[in-house]
Structures are given as structure tokens and as C-alpha cells.
Amino acid sequence: MRIAQVAPLYESVPPKLYGGTERVVSYLTEELVNMGYEVILFASGDSQTKARLVPICPRALRLDKNCRDSLIWHLYMLEEVFKNAKLFDIIHFHIEYLHLPLAARYNISFITTLHGRLDLPEYVPFFKKFRDLPFISISYSQRKGLPWLNWQANVYHGLPKDLYKFYPEKGKYLAFLGRISPEKRPDRAIEIAEKFGMELKIAAKVDKADEVYFKEVIKPMLKNPWVEFIGEIGEKEKNEFLGNAYALVFPIDWPEPFGLVMIESLACGTPVVAWNCGSVPEIIKDGKTGFIVDSIDSAIYALDKVAYLNRYDCRREFEERFTARRMAEEYLHIYQKIAKKEILLKAV
Structure with missing residues (x-):
């Protein structure tokens, strides 16, 4: 299975400093590679990965003082993704909603994980246009803003098991x-x-x-x-x-x-x-x-x-x-269903 991961460009994958979504994309990507899958990562050029990196911009946009328009880089990335869309068995988008108008018009296998808050009133008319597309939540609470979306599953984030060392003694701050x-x-x-x-x-x-x-x-x-x-x-x-x-x-x-x-x-x-x-x-x-x-x-x-x-x-x-292996296995199950055109017609 050839899996495309489409990351935001604000931070590198993984981020050099702060960065939530890009960090999760990194953990997922590396775990999928470790499991033997072919993964293509669309991300900033300063990203580090064992997958095949498709560099979109030279460096992460948040720390790039020369970047004045972050939107145009994301639109450029979408052009690259959809130009090559038929090469992938599944495309996993992590860029919230930017890709939805295009994805709805292409006959491709894809999934969208929504990483942000969904309770903003302006989201309602927009997402209603794409309510039947397949979405993943990262908590059940997150769904409350848009409960009628076609939720395929809920997948909690995960970290590599050995990323953090256990500290048995309680601290003093x-x-x-x-x-x-x-x-x-x-x-x-x-x-x-x-x-x-x-x-x-x-x-x-x-x-x-x-x-x-x-x-x-x-x-x-x-x-x-x-x-x-x-x-x-x-x-x-x-x-x-x-x-x-x-x-x-x-x-x-x-x-x-x-x-x-x-x-x-x-x-x-x-x-x-x-x-x-x-x-x-x-x-x-x-x-x-x-x-x-x-x-x-x-x-x-x-x-x-x-x-x-x-x-x-x-x-x-x-x-x-909350391990990365558990997260990757849950996403793989979803990928396989969507690649086989087994998308659910109703949210779960």
C-alpha cells in the first residue's frame, strides 16, 4: 500500500520546537514506515523522515522570516498532491479543510483527520457542503461542533513507545x-x-x-x-x-x-x-x-x-x-476500508 501523508507547512515534520499536528504526522509516518509500508510525505523541505519526502517549501513557514503568504505554499502543495493522486492507494490529509473542494471533485481514496477545534459558527455552512466526505476525529468531544459529519472513526494520538523515559520519583515543581x-x-x-x-x-x-x-x-x-x-x-x-x-x-x-x-x-x-x-x-x-x-x-x-x-x-x-503503534494500526484499518471503497455512508 502506497500512503501519502499531507502535513501542514507551518512547522517541519517533526517540528524543531513547538508543533502538535506536525509532530503527530511524524510519529504516524515513521511508524507506518517501520511497519513496512511505502509512505510519501508532503511537508516542508527541512523535515526529517524515513519516508519519501516531497519538499514543498524550503523550510517551515512559522520560522521563515521571508515567508509573507503561507496560504500560497499550501495551495502549491495541493497542486502537487492532486497532480500525483492516482499514484497513491490512499491520501491522508492533515491540513484541516483546504483540500476539500478539490478532493470532492476527484475520484481518489482519501481521508481527513481534523486536528483543530470545530465549534466555530462559520464552519457550519462550509462543512455542510462536504458532510458526506470521510473524516476522522481525534476525540469524541471534538465532534460536538459538527456532529453530523461523516465520521469514520475516532483515533487518539500516539507517541513512540520509547520516546519518553519513565521517571518513577515525583518531582518538586x-x-x-x-x-x-x-x-x-x-x-x-x-x-x-x-x-x-x-x-x-x-x-x-x-x-x-x-x-x-x-x-x-x-x-x-x-x-x-x-x-x-x-x-x-x-x-x-x-x-x-x-x-x-x-x-x-x-x-x-x-x-x-x-x-x-x-x-x-x-x-x-x-x-x-x-x-x-x-x-x-x-x-x-x-x-x-x-x-x-x-x-x-x-x-x-x-x-x-x-x-x-x-x-x-x-x-x-x-x-x-496512546502509543504510535496503536495509532498507526487504527489508521491502517481505515485506509484499507477506504482503499477498497468501503467508506461508511453514516457517521460512527
């Missing part, structure tokens, strides 16, 4: 990892750390869209003696950062489609204290791999109880539910 933005609520994390009386280490990037929020809201809070701001970190630094933490604080305030950092933390053995939003109840087992909370006070109460959790349970949960 709280960890916040990801992105500085209003919906990620780093302000909540800082307040929790101060009231709980434990150092908070923040490893996060600041996108251009969030620079004002960072400058006006978060930066003044970084003067708090309980807080250390590390900045953006890459894959190599994550293991130590998460593994040495007492708990990962995930105080989100939006319908998180998945939350890759939660399973990264579980892989290290570090429990997660997370707000009851989006996919959180699907990922975290309350009272076993962390706690699901809905207020600052309940988060502080939960952090007291984290000390009694078994970090081996966190690692075991990761190995049973």
Missing part, C-alpha cells in the same frame, strides 16, 4: 508546557502555584497573535517568585522537563481537541491536573492518572492528592492507550 495564549490559561497555572506553594516552570512559546496577551497579562505575573519562565523547548528537553515534575498543570479554558502534552506527561509517569474541558475526560482517568477539576480551589485540593498517585499507572495508561 509544577509544569506548564505548550503555548502562551488566553485559552491555555497560564494565568491560572501561576495562581495555582502560588496558592499551593510550589514552584511553577513554564515552557511555552508565544505566537505573534498572543504577543499582546503575553505582554499585558502574563509578563507582569512572571515576577512572581513561584514562577520560572523557560520559553519554548523542543522534543529533547521535554522528557526531563515533564519527568522531573510533580504534576503537569493543564488549566485550559477552551474545547481542547486532544492535548498532546497530556499523553507526553503520562509517558514520563507524571500525573496531570486538568480542567474539565474538551478531550480531558477522555484522556485523563480521574483519581488514577491525574485529576479533573473545575476551579482554582479544586485544583489545589487535587494537587495535594497527587502525592498518593502511582506514577507507574500513568506510564501504563500511556502504553496501553
